[in-house]
Amino acid sequence: MQRRIVVVVFPGFQLLDLAGPADVFGTAELLAPGSYRVETVAPRAGLVPAGNGVVVAAGALDEVREPIDTLMVAGGLSVPGLLSDAGLVGGIAALAADARRTASVCNGALLLAEAGLLKHRRATTHWLAAQELRERYPCVEVDADPLYIEDGDVWTSAGVLSGVDLALALVARDLGHELAGRVARGLVVYLHRPGGQSQFSLPMRALTPRSEPLRELQAYIDAHPRADLSVPALAARAGMSERHFSRVFTRQTGLSPGRYVERSRADAARRLLEATDQPLETVARESGLGTAETLYRVFRRHWRVAPGEHRRRFSTLPAALPSALPAALPSAAPVPALPLPEQER
Known part of the structure; x- marks a missing residue:
């Protein structure tokens, strides 16, 4: 059965929120007609x-009649100004009621929440929009860290390209991980990053210190994981007492020195x-974590996956990969001319 994917856009939407998932589903269609x-x-x-x-052609939201498998709502900088658009929000709610599942990309989660679709659900969004989602909709359990979250029949994803991860997860759920992997390789993207993976690298979660010496120390920590990065050693390097250093570093970065070093x-x-x-023992030693046991414990705490599993999913080493796309793709159907808006005729 062909699954109908309907993507909701609006003036000012983020093009990648549409194009990324559309290419995932389109490639899956090529591989599994x-x-x-x-x-x-x-x-x-x-x-x-x-x-x-960039301009795209779209049908009217209120004229959708056939059953929908997946309703997906894009995000964009214009979203906050559209939350009062009753036609858009009401149309999303109406279509979601008849869809097998509903999803959002980036801050499209705000539109889902305004439509009442995230009430008492766990959801994510672009980290820059997370606070707004929390403040506007206190009934939503907002987790700004994961790439995507599934809560029942509603899926939400983080910023922009995480929509590709979400779409790959949906393909894997529908058609299996093997085909989702072929889609990922065909698009030259990560092979289905797990939804629990963070939106950004761990050091990025810390603030950049206002003090130049602390900024230099932060760079030193990131560049020398095997060095002595204890509080006494770092305080001496910064020319401060241990107590004063810990207080200033925590105030300016939002993390204690020990927490930042571990991250x-x-x-x-x-x-x-x-x-x-x-080998994992070498990785542990080179990263300053010491032992494979510590590596496993720290990696599970921060990345929510075992080190070996992370390597299996995300290794960038060359490997012989099976062909991801058919040898010959069908010719594209002719594209009909689009009507110009009245003011441009």
């Missing part, structure tokens, strides 16, 4: 400008796992 059909709808039928100026070393271990085939 009859699996997906993607359509785009908007509050009003016609040409819809994305935030970057930095975890990130160093992640990079080694992805870029090398070194």
